[in-house]
Amino acid sequence: MTPLLSRIRFRLRNDFQLGIITVFGAIGVLAILPFSLLRFAQGNALAGSVDLAVACTITGAALYAWITGKLERAGLLISVCNLLGSVLVELLLGKTGLYWLYVALLANFFLINRRAAVPLAFLGIVLAQMVPGAFESAVQRASVITTQLLVALFAYLFAHRTAIQHAMLETLASQDPLTGARNRRAMEQELAVAIAANQRRPRSLALLLLDLDHFKQINDRYGHDMGDQVLRRFVALIQSHTRACDRLFRYGGEEFVLLLENTDAAGVATVFANLRACVHAELRVQNAPVTVSAGAALLAPGESREAWLARADAALYRAKQAGRDRLELAPSPAASA
Ligand SMILES: Nc1nc2c(ncn2[C@@H]2O[C@H](COP(=O)(O)OP(=O)(O)OP(=O)(O)O)[C@@H](O)[C@H]2O)c(=O)[nH]1
Numbered sequence: 357m358t359p360l361l362s363r364i365r366f367r368l369r370n371d372f373q374l375g376i377i378t379v380f381g382a383i384g385v386l387a388i389l390p391f392s393l394l395r396f397a398q399g400n401a402l403a404g405s406v407d408l409a410v411a412c413t414i415t416g417a418a419l420y421a422w423i424t425g426k427l428e429r430a431g432l433l434i435s436v437c438n439l440l441g442s443v444l445v446e447l448l449l450g451k452t453g454l455y456w457l458y459v460a461l462l463a464n465f466f467l468i469n470r471r472a473a474v475p476l477a478f479l480g481i482v483l484a485q486m487v488p489g490a491f492e493s494a495v496q497r498a499s500v501i502t503t504q505l506l507v508a509l510f511a512y513l514f515a516h517r518t519a520i521q522h523a524m525l526e527t528l529a530s531q532d533p534l535t536g537a538r539n540r541r542a543m544e545q546e547l548a549v550a551i552a553a554n555q556r557r558p559r560s561l562a563l564l565l566l567d568l569d570h571f572k573q574i575n576d577r578y579g580h581d582m583g584d585q586v587l588r589r590f591v592a593l594i595q596s597h598t599r600a601c602d603r604l605f606r607y608g609g610e611e612f613v614l615l616l617e618n619t620d621a622a623g624v625a626t627v628f629a630n631l632r633a634c635v636h637a638e639l640r641v642q643n644a645p646v647t648v649s650a651g652a653a654l655l656a657p658g659e660s661r662e663a664w665l666a667r668a669d670a671a672l673y674r675a676k677q678a679g680r681d682r683l684e685l686a687p688s689p690a691a692s693a
Contacts, residue, residue: 372522373427376466380434381418384411403448410441431467438463439480446487454500457484458507465511470519477508532606534584535591543605543613547661550615554655561655562624564614565668566594566631569647569680571610578641586646589639597634598627613665621685624652628683647681656689663689 368375392407414434421430438460446453457480464473481504484490491497530542538546547563554561568574568590575583587610594604594614603615616627628650639646651672655664667686675684 371427373431373467374421376463377418377421377427377430377434380463380467381415384414384418388414400448403445406441406444406448410437413437428468432472435460435464435467435473435476438467439476439483443480443483443487446484446490450490453487454484454490457481457504461504461508462511465508465515470512470515473515474508474512477504477511481505481508535588535606537591537595537604537606537612539606540608543607543615544661546603546605546615547664550617551655551659551661551664555658558657559618560620560623562616562619562621563653563655563664563668564616564624564628564683565607565651565653565665565672566612566614567649567672567676568610569649569676574641574646582641586639586641590635590646590648593634593638594631597630602627613668621652621654624654624685625683628652632681632683649675649680650683651675651686652683653686654688659689 368378388407388411392404392411395401395404395407414437417430417433417437420433421427424430439457442453442457442460444453445456460480461477464476467473468476481501484504485497485501491500530538532539550561568586571583571586574586591604591606591612594612598604598614601617605613605615607613614627616624619627631650632648635648636645649672651668651670651674653664653667653671667689671684671686675682678684
């Protein structure tokens, strides 16, 4: 498979909304365009033009989504086009437009945020009622309104449920189940994002690698459950003594990474001094104090995630060698070269 094809496959697999937009782009070409040609062949140029405009807009919006990545905007364009197109077809061809409105009502809840899809659904249902001569009787009109409302309601419930499950999956995929800190996978992604953002707008970005001292002894002496409890309390302590914008990750075992934005060497030293003090004061195992060592590194220009982490790790190693319960700051790569 060519790199382009595998990239397309990857994006379609990992982005549900882009997948739906793509399906619509294909519908624009494969399903609506033939109708447009049929209308022209039947001599109904107006209906043919409406179908052609809808097909082009939907397919254009799908291409726009692929090229720019602006899915919300593309989804909204397709949603509005679906609704207005259905109502216009109803105006020109009668009931046929109503059938398309059902598709639009259903699809819009997957194309755009469900809170935006609700008013659009109501707008579509109301507009569909205003088309003169589209209904043969009051009963038929009532049936159409009821079934359209039900379709919108079920689509809303399904989209709502999907959004909840999506959020749950995201949490499961990014959170360490024991401590609730973000996991290593999330760390790798967020460090990459922070590095990319820093290349565009450089500012001081610090990484603090924290490691509980002699943690093996805690497990050995007091049992694994006590070790787990210490890890949970350690994370809770860090989270309650750092800023909301500071990001904590479990790097593995008893090692944690704290990503500190807009923080220089003096700032890292202050953060660590505070954490060290609160660990001394509040983290005890059967009255024995627990201590923590740390290695810190400030991101150097052009530095990779791996190199940045390696410098913090080397600094942590030095902190351990120097007697633990302390912070070591990594020299910049230029200084150590
Ligand atoms: N209870 C518990 N223990 C863990 C977990 N993950 C790793 N460990 C233990 O953490 C210990 C880490 O031991 P070491 O790497 O020797 O580190 P240390 O004893 O803290 O020694 P220093 O880092 O040199 O101070 C090992 O005994 C692991 O089994 C966990 O999720 N829960």
